[in-house]
Amino acid sequence: MFIQWQADVAVHHDGIDSDHQRMFELVNDLYDAMQTDAPRDSIGKTLQMLMACTREHFEHEDRVMQEHAYEHRSEHGRKHAALLAQLDTFVQEFDNGKTAITPETMDFLKEWLVQHIRRDDMKLAVFLEQAAGSDSLP
Ligand SMILES: [Fe+2]
Ligand SMILES: [Fe+2]
Secondary structure, three states, X not given: OXXXXXXXXXXXXXXXXXXXXXXXXXXXXHHHHHHOOOOHHHHHHHHHHHHHXXXXXXXXXXXXXXXXXXXXXXXXXXXXXXXXXXHHHHHHHHHOOOXXXXXXXXXXXXXXXXXXXXXXXXXXXXXXXXXXXXXXXX
């Protein structure tokens, strides 16, 4: 296993956490594919799944931000757009044979996935926790 989903990246929102776990799984699948020298087309399929999963996840997170009137929603949304563009560029380069799954590109994917969760999703998590706390007041 390349990266492990752990409590320190939990945002304590079941839907968001399970999306993140799925994304970790797909990045781990890419790592396994590298280790086992899997054929390019099967790696390409996993990358497409990661793209689809990411798109859905960002939409999902955006709905959660909207529902809770999160004050940093638009800034967070811009970060999602930038992340999606980065992944899209990587997948296109992969499809064009300009890049491959290597230890370096795995590190890129790891940072791509983990940094945003740590920096930005965690801020959202704190906000959601506070919102939940105030909802329970009499
Ligand atoms: Fe996010
Ligand atoms: Fe997220």
